[in-house]
Amino acid sequence: MKKLVSVIAPMYNEEKMVHVYCEETIKVLSQLSDRYDFELVLVNDGSKDNTYPIMLSEQAEHSDIVTTVCLSRNFGLEGAVNAGLRKAAGDAVVVMDADLQDPPSLIPEMIAKWEQGADVVVGSRVSRRSDSFFKKSTAGLYYGIMNSYSGRLKLEKNAANFRLLSRKAVDQILAMPEVNQVFRVSVPFVGMKTEVIEYDRDKRYAGKTKYGLRSMISYALDSITGISVEPLRKISVFLPVTLLMFIGSIVGIFLAPPEWTAACVVIMTACLLTGFILVSLAVMAEYIAQIMIEAKGRPTSVIYEYEPCRNVKERQ
Ligand code: UDP
Numbered sequence: 001m002k003k004l005v006s007v008i009a010p011m012y013n014e015e016k017m018v019h020v021y022c023e024e025t026i027k028v029l030s031q032l033s034d035r036y037d038f039e040l041v042l043v044n045d046g047s048k049d050n051t052y053p054i055m056l057s058e059q060a061e062h063s064d065i066v067t068t069v070c071l072s073r074n075f076g077l078e079g080a081v082n083a084g085l086r087k088a089a090g091d092a093v094v095v096m097d098a099d100l101q102d103p104p105s106l107i108p109e110m111i112a113k114w115e116q117g118a119d120v121v122v123g124s125r126v127s128r129r130s131d132s133f134f135k136k137s138t139a140g141l142y143y144g145i146m147n148s149y150s151g152r153l154k155l156e157k158n159a160a161n162f163r164l165l166s167r168k169a170v171d172q173i174l175a176m177p178e179v180n181q182v183f184r185v186s187v188p189f190v191g192m193k194t195e196v197i198e199y200d201r202d203k204r205y206a207g208k209t210k211y212g213l214r215s216m217i218s219y220a221l222d223s224i225t226g227i228s229v230e231p232l233r234k235i236s237v238f239l240p241v242t243l244l245m246f247i248g249s250i251v252g253i254f255l256a257p258p259e260w261t262a263a264c265v266v267i268m269t270a271c272l273l274t275g276f277i278l279v280s281l282a283v284m285a286e287y288i289a290q291i292m293i294e295a296k297g298r299p300t301s302v303i304y305e306y307e308p309c310r311n312v313k314e315r316q
């Protein structure tokens with residue numbers, strides 16, 4: 001029996017993309033159909049447009065290859081990817097965006113690297129010429145912060161979700177009990193033999209990005225708290241600074257001749273100290289929030305409907 005490769009695409013309000021994504025990807029995969037069976041796992045992440053009906057019609061047309069997974073509501077990209085990983089039946093599993101920013105034409109190369117023994121093949125974007133200035137600068141900041149906190153984990157710069165994982169790597173990720181999983185942190189965490197393929201990231205083919213400033217900040221916070229507790233430790237850096245300020249303000253009170261200078265020093269010090277305390281509390285609050293999410297132990301996403309493709313049914 002041929003090996004099975006699953007390709008997961010999470011989709012949220014991607015009605016303009018579903019058909020063209022399936023068409024482009026199936027075109028590439030069919031070149032390898034003499035050696036592999038494929039499963040295209042389309043995950044509907046609670047879309048409010050016609051994404052799901054179009055997915056079902058794609059499944060009716062390509063019932064051998066298209067698997068559909070429908071979540072009960074919008075859980076966000078990470079929840080959708082996790083649902084795809086839970087359902088994907090492949091010996092190897094590729095995760096990619098559905099907007100063709102991750103080129104399907106790279107999949108054969110990823111499979112070749114997997115066949116040569118890699119458990120993880122990471123797509124790394126060499127150029128971001130299609131990204132806006134805002135996206136480029138926030139991405140630079142994100143990878144800068146993440147790398148300074150990553151410790152022993154080796155994070156591939158400019159690598160997002162476009163990755164191939166062996167069955168071993170998928171099972172290991174699924175065995176991790178965290179609720180707030182960030183895929184691009186979980187993958188380097190499991191380690192295993194990793195290869196990198198560089199590619200030029202294209203423009204989104206159609207539709208709009210789902211990541212505004214707010215969701216990007218929340219994603220960055222999840223990533224940082226997910227990778228390290230270093231920010232908590234860094235709070236103690238404030239201690240010597242505050243001590244110095246305290247001494248400075250006392251000296252200021254005694255040395256400054258006119259009364260108002262002393263008052264200014266005291267007020268400035270109070271403001272700075274309050275600032276430090278608030279920043280420390282915010283950092284702690286972020287970690288407490290993560291503890292709370294994990295303590296509840298809820299699933300990353302709820303699958304409402306699932307219909308496997310024929311290639312998978314025939315193996316069951
Ligand atoms: N996505 C999702 N759920 C969400 C947001 C996004 O499944 O809540 C999917 C989206 O449909 C796309 C992928 O995640 O396939 C990447 O999203 P997007 O292209 O908006 O991100 P960007 O490339 O702008 O970072």
Ligand code: MG
Pocket residue numbers: 097099101204209
């Ligand atoms: Mg995109």
